[in-house]
Amino acid sequence: MEASIRTGEKETGRKKVLISALLFMGLGHLLHLKQYLKGLFYAACEVLLLVFLPKIITGIGNLRTLGEAQPHLPIRERANSMFMLIDGIILLAVIFIFIIIYIISVRSALAAYDQTSSAGAKKTKQGLNKAFPILGLAPGVGLVVFFVIVPLIFSASVAFTNYSSPGHIPPNNTVDWVGFDNFVTLFGGDATWAGALGRVALWTVVWAALATATCYFGGMLMAVVLKESNLRIAPLFRMVFILPYAVPSVISMLVWQNLLNGTFGTLNRTLRTLGLISSPIPWLGDPWLAKFMVVLINLWAGFPYFMLLTLGSMTAIAQDIYEAALIDGANKFQVFRKVTFPIVLYQTAPLIIMSFTHNINNFGAIFFLTGGGPMVKDSTLTSAGGTDILVTWIYKLTVNLLKYNYASVLAVMIFVVLAPLAIINLRRTRSFREGEL
Amino acid sequence: MQPKTTKVNIYTIIVLLFLTVSSLLVLYPLVYVVSAAFSPGNSIASLNIIPFGDGTTFKHFDHLFKNTNYLIWFRNTFVIAAATSICTVFIASLSAYVFSRFRFTLKKPMMMAMLILQIFPSFVGMVAIYVLLLRIGGLDTLWGLVLVYLAGNTPYNTWMVKSYLDTIPRSLDEAAIIDGASHFTTYLRIILPVAKPILIFLAIASFTAPWMDFIFPKLVLRSAHKQTLALGLFSFVTDKKNEFTNFAAGSLLVALPFILFFLASQKLLIESLGFSTVKE
Numbered sequence: 001m002e003a004s005i006r007t008g009e010k011e012t013g014r015k016k017v018l019i020s021a022l023l024f025m026g027l028g029h030l031l032h033l034k035q036y037l038k039g040l041f042y043a044a045c046e047v048l049l050l051v052f053l054p055k056i057i058t059g060i061g062n063l064r065t066l067g068e069a070q071p072h073l074p075i076r077e078r079a080n081s082m083f084m085l086i087d088g089i090i091l092l093a094v095i096f097i098f099i100i101i102y103i104i105s106v107r108s109a110l111a112a113y114d115q116t117s118s119a120g121a122k123k124t125k126q127g128l129n130k131a132f133p134i135l136g137l138a139p140g141v142g143l144v145v146f147f148v149i150v151p152l153i154f155s156a157s158v159a160f161t162n163y164s165s166p167g168h169i170p171p172n173n174t175v176d177w178v179g180f181d182n183f184v185t186l187f188g189g190d191a192t193w194a195g196a197l198g199r200v201a202l203w204t205v206v207w208a209a210l211a212t213a214t215c216y217f218g219g220m221l222m223a224v225v226l227k228e229s230n231l232r233i234a235p236l237f238r239m240v241f242i243l244p245y246a247v248p249s250v251i252s253m254l255v256w257q258n259l260l261n262g263t264f265g266t267l268n269r270t271l272r273t274l275g276l277i278s279s280p281i282p283w284l285g286d287p288w289l290a291k292f293m294v295v296l297i298n299l300w301a302g303f304p305y306f307m308l309l310t311l312g313s314m315t316a317i318a319q320d321i322y323e324a325a326l327i328d329g330a331n332k333f334q335v336f337r338k339v340t341f342p343i344v345l346y347q348t349a350p351l352i353i354m355s356f357t358h359n360i361n362n363f364g365a366i367f368f369l370t371g372g373g374p375m376v377k378d379s380t381l382t383s384a385g386g387t388d389i390l391v392t393w394i395y396k397l398t399v400n401l402l403k404y405n406y407a408s409v410l411a412v413m414i415f416v417v418l419a420p421l422a423i424i425n426l427r428r429t430r431s432f433r434e435g436e437l
Numbered sequence: 438m439q440p441k442t443t444k445v446n447i448y449t450i451i452v453l454l455f456l457t458v459s460s461l462l463v464l465y466p467l468v469y470v471v472s473a474a475f476s477p478g479n480s481i482a483s484l485n486i487i488p489f490g491d492g493t494t495f496k497h498f499d500h501l502f503k504n505t506n507y508l509i510w511f512r513n514t515f516v517i518a519a520a521t522s523i524c525t526v527f528i529a530s531l532s533a534y535v536f537s538r539f540r541f542t543l544k545k546p547m548m549m550a551m552l553i554l555q556i557f558p559s560f561v562g563m564v565a566i567y568v569l570l571l572r573i574g575g576l577d578t579l580w581g582l583v584l585v586y587l588a589g590n591t592p593y594n595t596w597m598v599k600s601y602l603d604t605i606p607r608s609l610d611e612a613a614i615i616d617g618a619s620h621f622t623t624y625l626r627i628i629l630p631v632a633k634p635i636l637i638f639l640a641i642a643s644f645t646a647p648w649m650d651f652i653f654p655k656l657v658l659r660s661a662h663k664q665t666l667a668l669g670l671f672s673f674v675t676d677k678k679n680e681f682t683n684f685a686a687g688s689l690l691v692a693l694p695f696i697l698f699f700l701a702s703q704k705l706l707i708e709s710l711g712f713s714t715v716k717e
Contacts, residue, residue, distance in 0.1 A: 086568045104542055132620035135541040140532035140591050141547070147588030148554055148570070151562020158564065222459070229452045239700055240460045243467060246699035248649040250667050251688040254674055255466045258681050264482030266469060273486060300463065312707045361558040363652065368671075391558060394654065404564055411561040422556040 014113055021109040025102055028109035032289035035112060042212055049098055056091050063088025066161070067174045072110045081165070081175035089153050091146055158408035158416075159183070165402035182405045193406070196382040201413065204389040207295070207366075208359040214299045216352060219306025220344065224336060226307075238311075253368035256297050260284050284370050287386030294387050298365045306348075306355075313347045314340060350425070357421050360414065366392045390414055440587040470692075473685035474498075481681040487676050507687060509662055510669040514648055517579055517665065520646035521586045525594060526636050528578035528587065533598035538610065551592040560652045567656055578661045586646070587651050594639055602628065613673035648691065666691055 013032070016265055021028030028040030029035040049056075067079030162168045163175045188194045222241055225236050244252060259266045260283040268280040284290045317340065325335045359365075366372060372388035379385050383396045392411050397407040471545070472488035473481070485491045490589060501507040533542075559566075561628060566585055567576070575581025609631065613623045629636070647665070654665045664672075674682035699706065 080570050082555075082564075083572070086565060086572070089565075099541065129619045133535045133541050135443075136531045136535040136620075136624075140528045140595060142556065143528070143588040144551070144591050147566065147585060148559065148562070148592065149550075151559075151565035151569070152554075152557065154563050154565030154568075187508060225452060225455065229449070229456070229550060231449070231453065231456075237456045237519075238703070240463055242699055242703055243696060244463060246696040247467070247692045248667075248688075248695065249651050250651060251470075251670065252466065254671070255470050255688070256672065256685065257468060259466055259483040260514075261481065264480070266481065266484060266486055272484045287637055301539070308703075308707050315707070335697055363558075363560075364649070367651075386475075394561070394563075398563060407564075414561060415557065418556050419553075422553045425552065425556065 012133065017109050017113045018106070021106045025105050028106070029112070033109065033112050033116065038108070042101070044099055045098065056095070059084075059087050060090045068076055069174050080170045080173050082170045083160075085157060085161075085175075086150070086154055089150050089157065090146070092153075097145070153237055155408045155411045158404050159208050159412050163404040163408075164406065169402060178405075182409050186406060186409050192378050192381055196378045196384045197410075199376075200216055200384050200388055200390060200393050201293070203387070204360060205417070207291075207363075207389055208356050210295045211298045211302065211359040211362065211365070212352060212356045214295060214350075215302035216306050216355070218299050218303035219308075220310045220341075222303060222307045223310035223314065224340065227311065228332060228336075234361055241307060242304050244301050245308070249301055249364045250368055252301055253297070253364060256300075257284070257369050260293060260297075260365070282374075285374050287374055287376055290374055290387050291434060294366060294369055297369055298359075298362075301365065309348055309351065310344055313344050315342050316347075347392070353421055353424060357418055360389070360417060361391050363391045363395065367395065372396060450492075458560055470685045470688060473682050474689045475686075476682055479682055480679040484681065497683050498690075500683060501687055501690075505669070505683075506662060506664065507669065510664050510666045511691075513579060513658075513663060514665040514667075517582055517586070518644045518647040520580070520583045521647055522640045524583065524587050525590055525643040528591060528634060529594035529598050529639060530629060530632060531624065532591070532595045533602055533632075533665060534596065534624050536599045537602035538607065548596075551595055555593040555596065558584065559585070560656075563567050563652070565654060566653075576657060577663055578657075582647075582653060582657045585657065586643075586650075590643055590646075593641070598632065598639065601632060605631050625709075645695070648695075 017028045017032045020031050024043065025046035026039040027043065028045075029039030033039070062079075063086040066081040067084050070078045100239075160177055160179060161175045162178045162181070163170075166421075167173060168175050186193050186197050226238055226241075262268065262280050262282040262285045265283070267283065268277070271277045272280070279385055282289065283293050321339055322335060325339050330338065366387055370385070370387045372385040372392045374386050376386045383401050384393045388396070390413065394407045394410045397403045397410070442704045469484070470487050472490075473484055475489070475493040475495070476484055476491045477494045477496070478484055480490060493541075536544070554672065570576045570581045570585075573581075575584060610623050610627045613627050614620070617624070649667060651667045653670050658664060658668070668692075670684055670687050673687065
């Protein structure tokens, strides 16, 4: 009898807290829970939002129109579409964060009520310590929201505008939403651009696959030879092989670029002096040879990483497996094929995926070696050269041609290529497999 | 085991030959950088094809220190790298501790978002970052660049440290909490010391990355006294001028500490890379 009255009381009390918490942020804490500090903090959040509400509404309105053309005004006073776009996205992010805080405040009010009513008026721990998870995450999450997520949404949005040279560069002119126009142009509306896109996209995937495969197997070969050779000077060779990994890639790629230069490069001059060639070989001047050289030089720079990786996972293999295999009469090659290789492959497989995504985005290996060149048929219009991959083309479109809209379409395409890999990446993580996520 | 001398001989020779040829190929460009740094000429065209064939000189190093901003580039890069490294360790370890040890609203979606974000190259949002920095006055400042690096690294690094912390028994920090330590004290006194191996790895990785980066410094830094090493060295070998020997001298000075460090720490490198494969 008494118990049922108490549960009834609790229900109505709970409802009161819920309603007041929903009405105004922090009201539940202030009225019913006597958690004044927390309540004031939440209330301050909502007051701030209400004070800035007119500005927020204008901002969202601007995001919709991106400003009207005002040719009669001096340039400094014209509406700047890019500022409007970024402000609008930041405002959306702020509103999103506000909604999350709102949900948290209501949940915390209910949780606090349940706690006090069940365990009596237990003194809650000091506020700062309780807020630790929020304070601890704040710097990281804040940075990621404003410098990673907002820019990503911004780029994705620009793909649907006409933000490009010459006609639509703020602050001189405004930018407008154009729907899927850019996608239509790049995916077939304009033969030259569509051709260049197909060529670059295909080469990006081929490049990433070749670069990953060559470095992986090259590195593994070196590791196995070093490990199995039993030479006393093997550590010396290992030291030499680590060198390309240790030299910053900007430097090594620029050095290779100069060594391979068709007219005055050291390699051609050496070959000529030795009498091996009569006319210079355009190492980086011919589209196909350049593609080959890019993969080859990337092997030079990239195999040490996988060599170290293989060495590392080989030392982790228990010695008794080898002994068992040897006792069973396996020769060295069989041991490698049936024992070492499967174990190493199993352990490094996730890193192959990571390396593939790294190579899709491997700006340095292309840009500093060939600059994306050599020129091909459509290069003058599209600026995409024979060895350009998507990321280097994005760079050129942004910095040289100021075609931000097309660059953003390419960025969206990288999303599309990488998103499945991100999901695979997620599925292989331990916390996902163990059901924590 | 006794070496089977006669049978192994031919095999050893082949392996030795293979390793020697590979070493020569690996060393080929590096030898030319070293020789170019001390060679009297200016461009790659005038460089002798036999390394050190023109005699040696220190005039390029002299030129770097006297006529260019090399020292300023070096200082800027060092400041950026050190700040990035310290802040990265602090932010990543703090959020990793929260993700690893606390339950809270929206934990799962946030972790998923971190994992998916880490796969996108941060310069996809290049234009937005430019406008953002313009609005907060971070253009042409070193801290603006540090902010960009920090944000770009955070998702991946948080995951890496979190995975490491997950392997550490919870009883360790729970004991501290029971003894009355606050969460922050626990983080400072218990978590940071036990996570030291991964944090050192993180510190080194985030310290080395800015030395090689090109796109963001190019985007953010404008004035001559705010340049970084990558920008400065690149300016020696653009299409307009080819000062390959100056470039080589400058590169040698940057690469040497890196090479010495990598050679000294190769055991640690192999171990930590081995760890990353087993634990992932």
